[in-house]
Amino acid sequence: DSSRALILVLDAAGRLVRWNRECERATGFHESECRGKPFAETLGAPESRSALRDAFSRILAGETVENEPVEILGREGQRLLLDISGGLVRDERGDPEWVVVTGIDRTAERLAEARRRELAVELRAIWQNSLDGMAFLDGQGRIVAANPAFCRLTGFTEQEIQGASLNQVMAEWPGYEAAELERFRDLFSRRAFDPFTTREVRLRDGRRLWLEISSAFVPRAGNGPLLLISARDITARVQSEQQLRAANEFLESTALWARELAARAESASAAKTEFLAHVSHELRTPMNAILGLLELTLSSPLSESQRQNLEMARESAESLLGLVDDLLDVSKAESGRLSCTPVPVRLRETLNGVMRLMVHRGSARGLHVRWRVGEDVPDSILADGARLRQVIGNLVGNSLKYTREGAVELEVSRIGAPSSPRLRFIVRDTGCGIPPEHWAGIFEPFVRLHRDPDGGTGLGLTISASLVDLMGGRLYVSSQPGEGSQFAFSIPLVEAPLQPDSGESTSGARVVGSPPRKGRILVAEDNPLNQHVIRGLLEKQGISVTLVSDGGSAVEKALTAQYDLVLMDVQMPGLDGWQAARAIRAQEPPGRRIPILAMTARALEEDAAACIAAGMDGYLTKPVRMADLLDAIARHLPEAPASPVENAPGCGQQQSRTEMQEFVVKHINVEGALERLGGDRALLAELAGLFCEEGPRLLREAESALAAGDAAAVQNAAHQLKGLLAQFCADAAREAAWQLELEARRADLIAAAPRLEALRSHLAEALPELRRLAENG
Numbered sequence: 112d113s114s115r116a117l118i119l120v121l122d123a124a125g126r127l128v129r130w131n132r133e134c135e136r137a138t139g140f141h142e143s144e145c146r147g148k149p150f151a152e153t154l155g156a157p158e159s160r161s162a163l164r165d166a167f168s169r170i171l172a173g174e175t176v177e178n179e180p181v182e183i184l185g186r187e188g189q190r191l192l193l194d195i196s197g198g199l200v201r202d203e204r205g206d207p208e209w210v211v212v213t214g215i216d217r218t219a220e221r222l223a224e225a226r227r228r229e230l231a232v233e234l235r236a237i238w239q240n241s242l243d244g245m246a247f248l249d250g251q252g253r254i255v256a257a258n259p260a261f262c263r264l265t266g267f268t269e270q271e272i273q274g275a276s277l278n279q280v281m282a283e284w285p286g287y288e289a290a291e292l293e294r295f296r297d298l299f300s301r302r303a304f305d306p307f308t309t310r311e312v313r314l315r316d317g318r319r320l321w322l323e324i325s326s327a328f329v330p331r332a333g334n335g336p337l338l339l340i341s342a343r344d345i346t347a348r349v350q351s352e353q354q355l356r357a358a359n360e361f362l363e364s365t366a367l368w369a370r371e372l373a374a375r376a377e378s379a380s381a382a383k384t385e386f387l388a389h390v391s392h393e394l395r396t397p398m399n400a401i402l403g404l405l406e407l408t409l410s411s412p413l414s415e416s417q418r419q420n421l422e423m424a425r426e427s428a429e430s431l432l433g434l435v436d437d438l439l440d441v442s443k444a445e446s447g448r449l450s451c452t453p454v455p456v457r458l459r460e461t462l463n464g465v466m467r468l469m470v471h472r473g474s475a476r477g478l479h480v481r482w483r484v485g486e487d488v489p490d491s492i493l494a495d496g497a498r499l500r501q502v503i504g505n506l507v508g509n510s511l512k513y514t515r516e517g518a519v520e521l522e523v524s525r526i527g528a529p530s531s532p533r534l535r536f537i538v539r540d541t542g543c544g545i546p547p548e549h550w551a552g553i554f555e556p557f558v559r560l561h562r563d564p565d566g567g568t569g570l571g572l573t574i575s576a577s578l579v580d581l582m583g584g585r586l587y588v589s590s591q592p593g594e595g596s597q598f599a600f601s602i603p604l605v606e607a608p609l610q611p612d613s614g615e616s617t618s619g620a621r622v623v624g625s626p627p628r629k630g631r632i633l634v635a636e637d638n639p640l641n642q643h644v645i646r647g648l649l650e651k652q653g654i655s656v657t658l659v660s661d662g663g664s665a666v667e668k669a670l671t672a673q674y675d676l677v678l679m680d681v682q683m684p685g686l687d688g689w690q691a692a693r694a695i696r697a698q699e700p701p702g703r704r705i706p707i708l709a710m711t712a713r714a715l716e717e718d719a720a721a722c723i724a725a726g727m728d729g730y731l732t733k734p735v736r737m738a739d740l741l742d743a744i745a746r747h748l749p750e751a752p753a754s755p756v757e758n759a760p761g762c763g764q765q766q767s768r769t770e771m772q773e774f775v776v777k778h779i780n781v782e783g784a785l786e787r788l789g790g791d792r793a794l795l796a797e798l799a800g801l802f803c804e805e806g807p808r809l810l811r812e813a814e815s816a817l818a819a820g821d822a823a824a825v826q827n828a829a830h831q832l833k834g835l836l837a838q839f840c841a842d843a844a845r846e847a848a849w850q851l852e853l854e855a856r857r858a859d860l861i862a863a864a865p866r867l868e869a870l871r872s873h874l875a876e877a878l879p880e881l882r883r884l885a886e887n888g
Contacts, residue, residue: 117193117214123207125149125167137216139186150212156182156190170197170210180217192221244342250335252277252295264344266316281312281322299338302328309345321349398733401428403644406737410651415807422804451581455607456496458523459484465500466521469507471801475809477834478511479518487525488534493605498578503536505571506598510540517541517595525604532604533584539597545590553588631655632744633674635665635691636710637683641733645678648737662686666694669705676747677707679727689725696726706747710735778877780840781884795839800885802835803878809835810874813851817860817867825863826855832870839881844873 244261473480590596681688709730816824
């Protein structure tokens with residue numbers, strides 16, 4: 112029982128008689144479970160039962176059995192690998208009585224040996240089939256063995272590579288092979304190889320490869336260790352990384368270059384905007400004098416021809432001023448400095464103001480101009496009223512330019528879900544149309560597809576598209592040649608509390624406040640012409656004016672004398688307007704705050720902010736117009752009573768209907784004209800005043816064109832007069848214009864001469880009535 116060997120005693124029939132405790136431990140059976148049973152059939156593995164029976168027979172026959180391998184099964188089915196030996200025990204008569212079998216458990220050893228054989232097969236398969244090249248090196252750098260992948264990698268056969276030096280197969284430092292070999296031997300002796308490294312090597316055939324190399328020492332019994340290296344070709348990956356790195360470096364340098372270009376562009380854009388602001392200032396300063404002097408002169412007694420000439424001069428000056436404003440807006444849009452400031456505005460009043468001007472322009476061309484606002488559109492909304500007027504004016508004005516006959520319409524409606532309503536604006540015309548391939552191009556600056564009969568820069572649609580973007584929408588166009596055009600945009604609809612009347616009557620005529628009759632105003636302005644204009648405009652209203660030419664004098668006067676208001680130019684020698692305003696605010700006594708209004712010719716939004724930051728109360732953009740000037744004075748001197756501007760259109764709106772019809776008309780049909788305008792007498796009076804300016808000019812154009820033999824120009828002037836006269840139902844004059852247009856269309860200038868004389872006569876009869884209509888409504 113103390114033996115580590117399995118000892119069994121069998122009877123002559125091969126049945127188990129007894130066994131020791133090691134048998135019980137190894138098999139898991141108790142002796143009583145197997146006693147009396149045939150050993151071979153009970154414990155032998157199926158494939159070993161025959162061997163067990165054979166060994167038992169030989170032992171009974173007197174043979175000696177030593178260390179023969181067999182397999183037996185345990186209780187759990189586990190296999191036990193035994194080396195058995197056996198001997199025969201005879202009784203007194205010499206007959207076989209017992210067979211004693213001794214077994215040595217070789218299970219662990221046999222399994223380990225089988226695993227070693229399996230591992231050898233597996234390692235051989237890996238060695239033969241690995242995609243990585245592997246080789247064993249001795250301490251001298253010679254290749255002891257190399258797998259097929261290593262041979263393919265280096266271009267050697269298995270026979271050639273056996274015993275070759277590593278630096279002959281792949282050289283890291285071509286030309287220094289001896290030194291490289293010496294370094295290898297040193298690292299081998301110190302076991303100092305890097306376990307993982309990346310190297311570029313040159314092969315026998317001249318190829319250069321990037322290899323990932325791993326290394327490990329493999330000890331050997333009785334011999335020195337070998338170095339196992341594994342090499343993987345990563346040339347393609349390294350080249351890709353190098354290309355990617357080069358691309359990244361290129362992109363980084365390109366991005367840096369782009370940032371530099373962007374910075375330069377931004378600087379150039381800012382410089383351009385500043386330059387245009389400076390140009391605007393330089394242009395607006397003389398324009399202030401020109402328009403102011405024209406306004407002063409027009410308010411004095413003049414002959415009819417003088418008044419007409421001055422009106423044309425003012426119209427040209429206003430056109431030039433509009434061009435300056437457009438250029439500034441485009442520059443600000445390109446630099447991202449264009450802005451919109453939503454405030455509560457009365458939508459219908461805003462639209463009426465701009466569309467009434469369009470009615471007159473349309474009438475001059477014989478066109479109908481209509482506008483309609485949906486009933487569900489609120490009257491008070493949050494919007495930038497000035498910018499909205501600018502967009503509508505640009506779109507409708509553009510349609511009028513390119514429409515020869517028919518109508519231009521504006522439709523405003525509410526669209527979208529109740530939770531996110533929008534306001535849609537659609538401008539339709541019956542003009543010449545735009546080919547689809549040119550739709551995108553018309554929004555570019557300075558692009559004009561057709562010759563503009565009234566001139567223009569091609570900036571209106573560019574500015575309008577930028578402003579609509581700022582308002583939260585996008586400007587669209589739909590058009591076909593010969594079928595007219597449709598421009599549309601929508602903006603978020605935000606209702607605002609109903610605003611009080613803005614001071615504009617239904618006809619669009621302005622009612623402005625008058626300053627105190629004995630008011631005193633200090634004017635700080637360095638330009639002598641502008642001084643003359645401002646003094647003339649204010650003194651004409653009974654205002655006492657004190658002039659100074661620099662900021663320092665303005666501060667001194669404002670602090671030492673009593674003034675009701677200060678008008679401050681922002682660009683002056685010495686102290687500029689902003690510095691002067693700060694100085695006044697810092698030194699004026701407590702409880703007294705004199706209103707300060709800036710006058711600037713730069714026309715940039717940031718100037719307004721700078722004025723407010725300097726302590727000013729508002730600002731006026733040069734050229735300063737009389738109506739704007741008096742409006743500003745009235746706003747900052749609220750105790751002044753309100754009165755209308757002298758001779759302003761619509762100033763007689765408070766007259767009774769009977770008083771407005773006191774004069775007798777023979778050559779125009781007032782009732783018919785009112786019917787065309789929906790009964791709007793103020794608008795009719797305004798249009799009459801505008802015709803009194805436009806009609807004589809067109810007649811002169813026709814006369815000049817006839818004298819020059821220009822039939823087309825005669826036809827154009829007659830056509831415009833015909834449309835204007837139709838607005839007032841002046842049938843006789845309109846018929847005369849129509850006859851003149853027909854003769855000019857035939858290019859019969861001889862027949863056109865008496866037609867022109869007839870038109871002149873009819874206009875001479877109608878103009879006095881139109882002037883009275885403009886003056887009295």
